[in-house]
Amino acid sequence: MAQKDVEIILMRQLASYLAMPIFLVDPAGSLLFYNEPAEALLGRRFDETGEMPLEQWATIFPATAEDGSPLPADARPLVIALQKRRAAHRGFWIRGLDGVSRRIEATAFPLEGQGGRNLGAVAIFWEENSP
Amino acid sequence: MRITLWGTRGSLAAAGPETVGYGGHTSCVEVRGRDGTFLVLDAGTGIRRLGATVGPEVARVDILLTHLHMDHIQGLGFFQPLYESEQEIHVWGPRSATLDLRARLARYLSPPLFPVRLRDLPCRLTLHDVPLEGFQIGGLKIVAAFICHPGPTVGYRITEGSTTVAYLPDHEPALGASNFPGAPDWTSGFDLADGVDLLIHDAQYSAAEYPEHIGWGHSAISHTVGFAAAAGVKRLVTFHHDPGHDDLTLDRLIEEARGAFELPFQLLAGVEGARFNLAGR
Numbered sequence: 001m002a003q004k005d006v007e008i009i010l011m012r013q014l015a016s017y018l019a020m021p022i023f024l025v026d027p028a029g030s031l032l033f034y035n036e037p038a039e040a041l042l043g044r045r046f047d048e049t050g051e052m053p054l055e056q057w058a059t060i061f062p063a064t065a066e067d068g069s070p071l072p073a074d075a076r077p078l079v080i081a082l083q084k085r086r087a088a089h090r091g092f093w094i095r096g097l098d099g100v101s102r103r104i105e106a107t108a109f110p111l112e113g114q115g116g117r118n119l120g121a122v123a124i125f126w127e128e129n130s131p
Numbered sequence: 132m133r134i135t136l137w138g139t140r141g142s143l144a145a146a147g148p149e150t151v152g153y154g155g156h157t158s159c160v161e162v163r164g165r166d167g168t169f170l171v172l173d174a175g176t177g178i179r180r181l182g183a184t185v186g187p188e189v190a191r192v193d194i195l196l197t198h199l200h201m202d203h204i205q206g207l208g209f210f211q212p213l214y215e216s217e218q219e220i221h222v223w224g225p226r227s228a229t230l231d232l233r234a235r236l237a238r239y240l241s242p243p244l245f246p247v248r249l250r251d252l253p254c255r256l257t258l259h260d261v262p263l264e265g266f267q268i269g270g271l272k273i274v275a276a277f278i279c280h281p282g283p284t285v286g287y288r289i290t291e292g293s294t295t296v297a298y299l300p301d302h303e304p305a306l307g308a309s310n311f312p313g314a315p316d317w318t319s320g321f322d323l324a325d326g327v328d329l330l331i332h333d334a335q336y337s338a339a340e341y342p343e344h345i346g347w348g349h350s351a352i353s354h355t356v357g358f359a360a361a362a363g364v365k366r367l368v369t370f371h372h373d374p375g376h377d378d379l380t381l382d383r384l385i386e387e388a389r390g391a392f393e394l395p396f397q398l399l400a401g402v403e404g405a406r407f408n409l410a411g412r
Contacts (some may be wrong), residue, residue: 001314001315001316002316002322003315003316003317003318003321003322004316004317005277006276006277006278006279006319006320007277009279009317009318009319010279010307010319011308012317013306013308014307016307016309017307049242067155098183113277114225114226114227114228114277114283115263117263
């Protein structure tokens with residue numbers, strides 16, 4: 001398995017220390033890591049899910065819009081950040097692997113390395129009612 | 132390849148009777164290929180003495196900078212070949228997000244920090260923003276990659292035939308890692324060091340000193356040993372010795388490391404003047 005870029009390694013290490021839920025993907029959208037606060041929100045430990053492609057995580061963590069309609073993957077802030085290389089934000093419902101649906105706000109931004117390298121994207125989740 | 136250590140000290144030159152054993156000059160390593168290819172890894176104060184050995188038979192010198200902290204560039208202006216009008220010199224190093232290598236290096240090689248401007252050096256000088264994919268200099272294949280250290284910093288992996296050396300003089304792969312060394316793909320610098328014949332690696336701190344210096348970009352010797360073991364290196368040379376560590380302290384740290392771990396490789400302390408001949412397999 002190819003070594004991750006140092007910026008991605010440092011991002012994971014930073015995320016592992018932060019108290020807000022963070023979700024990290026590579027340039028193809030594949031899940032690289034989510035931290036412990038995100039585990040609580042997504043209903044399963046990262047060690048149990050591991051890395052997975054975009055299609056898979058978008059399926060096992062289904063999202064719905066405010067009106068209850070399914071939210072397609074390319075409407076999620078993380079995928080917008082990844083594909084359009086800009087920050088994105090919206091509120092939606094996400095169902096974790098514990099079967100619980102939670103209303104969250106997600107803020108996502110692309111990760112750009114030295115020399116304009118596309119490294120992936122990061123999403124920060126804000127759970128409604130969380131402090 | 133023939134590797135010679137001209138400066139193994141980190142952060143600040145540390146001359147004096149208490150450091151004469153390991154040497155007091157800052158980072159500088161000479162790499163000579165079988166075909167005469169001449170690389171200089173970093174331009175710490177050790178480069179001055181190296182410069183005195185460069186004769187007219189050397190057509191080209193390539194200086195590969197890992198980063199632009201002062202202990203890695205301070206000797207550059209004292210490298211005699213820079214003042215030889217016929218000498219071809221190439222300097223490679225990382226650009227920043229906004230400045231290329233020339234602009235960054237000119238901050239040091241210009242008044243008031245240095246009397247001679249970079250553009251006024253008489254040699255045939257070419258500056259290169261180091262590419263992050265593999266490149267070739269003479270008979271040596273070189274790979275540069277960003278590694279964990281404050282500011283844009285690369286490590287180098289240099290291969291000649293089946294023989295490889297890795298140079299990561301300033302590196303903190305344990306930063307923030309909860310279980311270091313973890314998975315190879317999540318360990319900074321791993322691909323550079325993977326299976327090399329010789330790894331020259333930061334070992335600035337003792338295990339007791341490291342907690343006070345987390346995030347400074349350097350390794351405890353225990354981390355260095357763990358990193359080398361995970362990467363499956365054949366030989367490890369500790370490098371970037373803390374300027375506050377005298378010879379007795381460095382002797383003790385190396386002996387403690389040898390005694391504390393079941394080492395699957397040869398552990399050597401980086402001593403100024405040491406030479407390694409890496410024969411191809």
